[in-house]
Amino acid sequence: MNFDLTEEQNEIAELAARILDDHIDIEVLRKTEETQDWFDRELWEKFVSSGLIGATIKEDVGGAGLDILALVCLLRAQGQHVAPIPLLPTLVSAMTVDKFGTDDKRESLLPEIVNGSKLLTFASQEFLNDHFMEPVTSYENGLITGTKIVVEYANHADSVLVTAIDGDEPVVCIVDLKDPNITMRATDSTRGEPLWELSFEKTAADKIGGRESVYWLFQILLVSLCAVQLGVTETALKMTASYTSEREQFGRPLATFQAVTQRLADQFINVGGIRLTTFSAAWRLSVDIDALEDILIAKWWASERATEIAHATQHCHGGMGVSKDYPLYRYTLWNKHITTSLGAGTQTLRSLGSFLASN
Amino acid sequence: MQENDQTPHSSIQDEESFRSAVVDFLEENCKQIGKSESGLDDDPERVKECKSFQKELFKAGLAALSYSKEYGGGGLTKKHQELFDEIARDWRLPNGPLYISHGMCLPMLDQYGTDEQKNTFMKDCISGEKIWCQLFSEPGAGSDVASLSTRASRDGDEWVISGQKVWTSGAHYADLGMVVARTDPSLPKHKGLSMFIVDFTDPTVEVKPLKQISGGSGFNEVFFNETRISSNRLLGDLNQGWNLAVSMLMFERVSIGAGGGSLTADRTPALIELAKTLDKNSDPCIRQMLSDLWIREKIRRFIGQRVRDSAAAGLVPGPEGSIAKLNGSLLARLFRNASMEIVGTSGQAWKIGDDDAEKWAIGCLAASGVSIAGGTDEVQRNIIGERVLGLPKEPDPFKGASWDSVPRN
Numbered sequence: 001m002n003f004d005l006t007e008e009q010n011e012i013a014e015l016a017a018r019i020l021d022d023h024i025d026i027e028v029l030r031k032t033e034e035t036q037d038w039f040d041r042e043l044w045e046k047f048v049s050s051g052l053i054g055a056t057i058k059e060d061v062g063g064a065g066l067d068i069l070a071l072v073c074l075l076r077a078q079g080q081h082v083a084p085i086p087l088l089p090t091l092v093s094a095m096t097v098d099k100f101g102t103d104d105k106r107e108s109l110l111p112e113i114v115n116g117s118k119l120l121t122f123a124s125q126e127f128l129n130d131h132f133m134e135p136v137t138s139y140e141n142g143l144i145t146g147t148k149i150v151v152e153y154a155n156h157a158d159s160v161l162v163t164a165i166d167g168d169e170p171v172v173c174i175v176d177l178k179d180p181n182i183t184m185r186a187t188d189s190t191r192g193e194p195l196w197e198l199s200f201e202k203t204a205a206d207k208i209g210g211r212e213s214v215y216w217l218f219q220i221l222l223v224s225l226c227a228v229q230l231g232v233t234e235t236a237l238k239m240t241a242s243y244t245s246e247r248e249q250f251g252r253p254l255a256t257f258q259a260v261t262q263r264l265a266d267q268f269i270n271v272g273g274i275r276l277t278t279f280s281a282a283w284r285l286s287v288d289i290d291a292l293e294d295i296l297i298a299k300w301w302a303s304e305r306a307t308e309i310a311h312a313t314q315h316c317h318g319g320m321g322v323s324k325d326y327p328l329y330r331y332t333l334w335n336k337h338i339t340t341s342l343g344a345g346t347q348t349l350r351s352l353g354s355f356l357a358s359n
Numbered sequence: 360m361q362e363n364d365q366t367p368h369s370s371i372q373d374e375e376s377f378r379s380a381v382v383d384f385l386e387e388n389c390k391q392i393g394k395s396e397s398g399l400d401d402d403p404e405r406v407k408e409c410k411s412f413q414k415e416l417f418k419a420g421l422a423a424l425s426y427s428k429e430y431g432g433g434g435l436t437k438k439h440q441e442l443f444d445e446i447a448r449d450w451r452l453p454n455g456p457l458y459i460s461h462g463m464c465l466p467m468l469d470q471y472g473t474d475e476q477k478n479t480f481m482k483d484c485i486s487g488e489k490i491w492c493q494l495f496s497e498p499g500a501g502s503d504v505a506s507l508s509t510r511a512s513r514d515g516d517e518w519v520i521s522g523q524k525v526w527t528s529g530a531h532y533a534d535l536g537m538v539v540a541r542t543d544p545s546l547p548k549h550k551g552l553s554m555f556i557v558d559f560t561d562p563t564v565e566v567k568p569l570k571q572i573s574g575g576s577g578f579n580e581v582f583f584n585e586t587r588i589s590s591n592r593l594l595g596d597l598n599q600g601w602n603l604a605v606s607m608l609m610f611e612r613v614s615i616g617a618g619g620g621s622l623t624a625d626r627t628p629a630l631i632e633l634a635k636t637l638d639k640n641s642d643p644c645i646r647q648m649l650s651d652l653w654i655r656e657k658i659r660r661f662i663g664q665r666v667r668d669s670a671a672a673g674l675v676p677g678p679e680g681s682i683a684k685l686n687g688s689l690l691a692r693l694f695r696n697a698s699m700e701i702v703g704t705s706g707q708a709w710k711i712g713d714d715d716a717e718k719w720a721i722g723c724l725a726a727s728g729v730s731i732a733g734g735t736d737e738v739q740r741n742i743i744g745e746r747v748l749g750l751p752k753e754p755d756p757f758k759g760a761s762w763d764s765v766p767r768n
Contacts, residue, residue: 130703186711187708187710188708190720190724195707248767250502251756251766251767257737260737311730314727315731315736318501318731321572322727323578324570332724336699337707339699340707341707343703345700346648350644
C-alpha cells in the first residue's frame with residue numbers, strides 16, 4: 001500500500017503554500033479584517049490565475065480534474081495561513097455542481113468559476129435543526145421557501161447551493177443570489193467575518209440533485225472543514241513550539257518544563273489524529289467507497305481534540321494567546337469556528353453512534 | 360433552584376434583621392441596576408454603573424461588612440459578609456470592576472497598611488469612589504513573577520519607579536495601583552522586592568489597553584516613566600514585597616476560585632434555562648453534561664466554603680486558594696464546552712445586537728484566560744504539590760543568586 005500523495009497532489013499543495021507564504025503576513029490579514037469584508041481579493045486573483053480554483057473541477061469545463069485529496073491539500077494550506085478567501089464554499093459548491101449538475105448547468109457555470117468571474121457558496125444549516133439530511137426549507141415546483149443560517153460570503157457570491165426538502169426527498173438546488181425574493185441579513189460571528197442569514201420566499205431554484213447529492217454535500221463539507229482545521233492546528237502547534245522554546249522563565253526556556261513539553265507532545269498526537277482521519281476519509285470519498293464512518297471520526301478529532309489543541313496552544317502562550325497583537329488568536333478563532341460548524345463533538349458522536357447501531 | 364440555607368449562621372446574633380436588610384437593599388437596587396452580565400469589562404457605562412451601585416451599598420452600611428467602621432467598613436463579622444454573599448448570589452450585582460479593589464487591594468491595605476495609609480485610602484476603596492488595580496506581571500516576568508525588573512530607586516524622601524507592567528486588569532479605569540518593584544537588585548530575586556501605592560492620575564503613568572480575542576480590552580500595558588512617589592507610599596516593609604505579593608496572590612486565588620462574586624456564582628442554572636429554551640433539555644448527552652456541571656459547581660461551593668471559613672476564623676489564606684483557583688479554571692473550560700454544545704450555531708454567529716447569544720460566544724473565548732490569570736494551572740499544581748502534598752521542590756540552579764546575576768528575557 002502506498003499512502004503517499006501523488007505528484008500532482010503534492011504540486012498543488014506546494015503551489016498553494018508558496019502563494020500563501022508570499023502573500024500573507026500580519027499586515028495583510030489586518031488590512032483585510034479592517035474592511036469587515038473578510039475577502040482578500042488580491043490573494044483570490046492569485047489563486048485563480050495559478051489555476052488553483054479550477055484544480056478540482058473536471059477538465060471538460062476548464063478544470064484540472066484533480067480529486068478530493070487535492071481539495072484537502074488546498075484547504076489545509078489555507079488553514080495553515082488563516083487566509084480570508086471563500087475557498088471552501090466556492091470549491092465545495094462547484095464540485096457538487098460538477099458531480100451532480102446537468103451538462104448544461106456545468107458548462108454554463110463552472111468555466112466562470114474556474115476563471116474567477118463568479119463565486120459560489122452554499123446554505124445548508126437551519127436554526128435548531130441538526131439534521132443535515134432533513135432540511136425544513138421546502139422545494140416545490142421550482143420554488144424554495146425557508147431560512148438558512150451561517151452562510152459564508154453570501155454578499156460576494158453570485159449563486160448559492162441550498163438544501164431543501166422536495167416532498168420527502170432532500171434535494172440540492174441552486175439559486176441566483178440577485179433574486180429579489182431573498183432577504184439577506186448579516187450576523188456577527190466569533191471568527192469576525194459576517195455570516196449571513198438567508199430567507200427564501202418562493203424563490204426560483206434549479207434542482208441539482210436528489211438525496212445522493214445532499215449526502216455527498218454533507219460528506220464533502222465535513223471533510224473540507226477537517227482539512228482547514230488540520231492546517232489551523234498544525235500552524236498553531238508550530239507557533240507554540242517556537243514560542244515556548246524562546247520564552248524563558250526561571251532562567252530557562254518554557255519548553256524545558258515537563259508540564260509544557262508533555263502537553264505539547266499530546267497536541268502533536270492530536271494534530272496527527274486529525275491528519276490521519278481526514279486523509280483517510282477524503283481518500284474513501286474520492287474513490288466512492290462509503291466514507292461516513294471515517295468522516296464522522298475525522299470530524300470528532302477536528303472538533304473535540306482540536307478544542308484541546310486550541311486551549312493548549314493558547315495556554316502555553318500565556319497572556320500572548322489572548323492578545324490581538326500576537327498572531328495566535330486567529331488560529332483559536334478559526335479552530336472554534338470549525339469545531340462548532342455542522343455540530344461539535346457530542347453531535348458528531350451521536351451521528352456516529354446511530355450509524356454504528358444501524359450497520 | 361438555589362439552596363441558600365446550607366450553613367447555619369448561629370454565630371450571627373442579628374441574623375434575621377440583617378438578612379432582611381440585605382434582601383431589601385438588593386430588591387431595591389439590583390432590579391433596576393442588574394442584568395449587566397453581558398457587558399464587556401472595559402465598557403465605561405459598566406464602570407459608572409458599578410460606582411453608583413457601590414455608593415448605594417456603602418450608604419446602606421452593607422459594603423465591606425467585616426472591615427472596621429473607622430475605615431468605612433460595616434463593622435460586622437466575616438460571617439455577615441458570607442451571609443451577604445450567599446443571599447446576593449441570586450442577584451446580579453454590577454460590581455465586577457471592583458473585584459480587584461475589594462478582592463485583593465482592600466485586604467492588603469487592611470493587613471499591611473499603616474494607620475495613615477488606612478485613613479487615606481480604605482474608605483474611598485470601600486465606597487467605590489476610587490478603583491484600584493494591582494501590578495505584578497511584566498513582559499519578562501509571567502509565571503516567574505519574582506524575576507520582575509521594574510525598578511524603584513530611592514531619591515531623598517521619594518521613590519522613583521521605572522519599568523513596564525502587563526496584563527494589568529482594569530488599569531484603564533483605576534485611580535490607584537499596588538505595584539511590586541525591585542528595590543535591591545543585589546539580593547536574590549525574591550528578597551529585593553517592595554510594594555508601593557501609586558496614584559494613576561500621575562501623568563508619568565501611561566496605560567495602554569490590549570485588545571483581546573474576546574473583543575474586549577480588560578487588560579493593559581502600564582508604563583512607569585520615572586514616576587515619583589512619596590516614601591510613605593511604601594506598603595509593608597522595605598524588601599518584603601514578595602511576601603506581600605504572595606499573600607495578595609492568595610487573596611486573588613481565593614477571590615477567583617472561592618469568592619462570593621460573579622466569578623464564582625453558579626452558572627449551571629442559566630445553562631439549564633438555555634437548554635430549555637433551545638429545546639435541548641431532553642437530550643441525554645446534554646443532560647449528562649448539565650448534571651456533571653451541577654455536581655462540580657456544588658463541589659466548588661464546598662471548596663469555597665472551606666476557604667471562606669478559614670478566612671472567617673482569621674487565618675491568612677494558604678495553598679487552599681490554589682485548589683480553589685485550579686478547580687475554577689477547570690470548571691470554566693467544562694462550562695465553555697457544555698455551553699457551546701447547547702447553543703450550537705448560535706455560538707458561531709448571532710444576530711447583530713443579540714447580546715444574549717453574544718454573551719455565550721464571548722464567555723467561551725474568555726474561558727481560557729481563567730487558567731492563566733492569577734498564576735497558571737501549572738503554577739497552582741506546583742504549589743499544591745509542594746505546600747499541600749509536601750513534595751520536594753524542583754531544584755533551582757539559581758537559588759540564592761543575586762537577581763542581577765541570573766539570565767532572563
